[in-house]
Amino acid sequence: MINVFINGYGTVGKRVADAVALQKDMRIIGVSKRTPDFDSEQAIKKGFDLYCVEGADVDSFKNKGLETKGYLKDIKDSVDVVIDGAPGKQGAKNMDLYKSLGLNAIFQGGEDASIGSSFNAHTNFSENVGQKYIRVVSCNTTGLARTLGCLNDVNVIKKVKAVMVRRAADPGDNKRGPINAIIPEVKVPSHHGPDLKTVLPVDIETIAVKVPTTLMHLHTIMVDLKKDIDITRDEIISLFDNRSRVILVGKEDGINSTADIMEYAKNLGRNRGDMYEINVWKDSINIKDGTLYYIQAVHQESDIVPENVDAVRAMFDLKGKDESIEITNKALGIL
Numbered sequence: 001m002i003n004v005f006i007n008g009y010g011t012v013g014k015r016v017a018d019a020v021a022l023q024k025d026m027r028i029i030g031v032s033k034r035t036p037d038f039d040s041e042q043a044i045k046k047g048f049d050l051y052c053v054e055g056a057d058v059d060s061f062k063n064k065g066l067e068t069k070g071y072l073k074d075i076k077d078s079v080d081v082v083i084d085g086a087p088g089k090q091g092a093k094n095m096d097l098y099k100s101l102g103l104n105a106i107f108q109g110g111e112d113a114s115i116g117s118s119f120n121a122h123t124n125f126s127e128n129v130g131q132k133y134i135r136v137v138s139c140n141t142t143g144l145a146r147t148l149g150c151l152n153d154v155n156v157i158k159k160v161k162a163v164m165v166r167r168a169a170d171p172g173d174n175k176r177g178p179i180n181a182i183i184p185e186v187k188v189p190s191h192h193g194p195d196l197k198t199v200l201p202v203d204i205e206t207i208a209v210k211v212p213t214t215l216m217h218l219h220t221i222m223v224d225l226k227k228d229i230d231i232t233r234d235e236i237i238s239l240f241d242n243r244s245r246v247i248l249v250g251k252e253d254g255i256n257s258t259a260d261i262m263e264y265a266k267n268l269g270r271n272r273g274d275m276y277e278i279n280v281w282k283d284s285i286n287i288k289d290g291t292l293y294y295i296q297a298v299h300q301e302s303d304i305v306p307e308n309v310d311a312v313r314a315m316f317d318l319k320g321k322d323e324s325i326e327i328t329n330k331a332l333g334i335l
């Protein structure tokens with residue numbers, strides 16, 4: 001049984017905590033917050049032991065009637081791994097704490113790749129076996145890795161170009177924008193392509209824009225296929241259809257937008273209405289003059305959740321890739 005501490009119980013941290021709690025080979029030993037808000041209260045109500053983020057004021061929690069158990073350092077001997085859910089770049093600052101406590105750690109995609117071994121379950125599970133510090137790549141990179149990983153497995157990719165249409169903020173975030181503009185990321189290529197290469201060795205360039213929505217990222221992907229490879233649209237459809245954590249959606253289901261996907265996810269009755277799978281529009285899959293085109297949507301808040309669970313199994317060599325993915329999928333009801 002692996003004891004997991006979630007340092008930073010925010011958008012990602014609280015989802016990962018719930019997912020870990022569903023696994024039979026790991027358990028949540030504590031979660032931490034900096035602010036004594038409704039998430040802190042609900043963490044306690046769920047039965048998680050609540051801790052303060054290093055430097056946070058215990059009294060601010062006490063004053064609101066929220067019982068905390070101390071700080072990570074107080075239970076370090078009972079912790080096998082910290083899953084860092086701190087805001088982007090804060091994870092790197094937390095590294096000193098983890099090192100001083102002698103703790104293994106799993107970071108999120110807001111950290112630079114240099115923080116540890118980059119992870120995606122389908123594409124490079126085995127490279128992460130036994131690693132002390134792992135970084136689960138970002139929601140966008142995970143989305144690219146899921147589908148391009150399928151294509152790479154059958155060795156058809158010559159070069160990829162992708163346009164990343166990024167959501168401006170998460171639904172619960174009232175600080176970020178834009179709310180009425182489209183912001184191009186003028187650094188070309190965007191960081192997503194290089195980030196993908198940390199988990200999947202493909203030739204890729206990406207450009208990005210930020211749009212005023214909270215519901216999902218959308219990727220328009222163009223794959224130049226290798227000339228000597230003869231692959232059909234139907235074979236690509238079947239590759240995606242047979243890969244877990246990727247699902248095909250389309251007109252026949254009435255799914256024409258990211259809003260439809262998130263509504264569908266809510267109907268599935270999952271925790272928080274999450275959509276762990278990457279959704280590829282079936283009708284968008286087309287091959288023209290040796291280039292494969294497709295469009296996919298990524299639920300930024302949750303696609304990385306099963307990846308964090310698998311990263312724990314890789315770190316402690318608990319299971320092989322396929323078995324871990326299967327166990328995680330089953331526990332989370334992933335298609």
Ligand SMILES: NC(=O)c1ccc[n+]([C@@H]2O[C@H](COP(=O)([O-])OP(=O)(O)OC[C@H]3O[C@@H](n4cnc5c(N)ncnc54)[C@H](OP(=O)(O)O)[C@@H]3O)[C@@H](O)[C@H]2O)c1
Nearest residue numbers: 008009010011012033034035085086087088108110139300
């Ligand atoms: N949100 C997404 O869509 C998404 C998707 C994929 C990856 N990521 C990555 O996941 C990481 C977390 O992002 P998020 O969106 O979950 O952030 P978030 O919603 O802002 O949550 C961050 C959490 O960290 C806590 N925190 C603050 N200072 C901390 C510290 N010094 N040490 C530990 N925890 C601290 C916050 O506590 P309080 O709330 O109590 O102040 C909050 O609970 C980032 O690297 C991000 O890039 C995010």
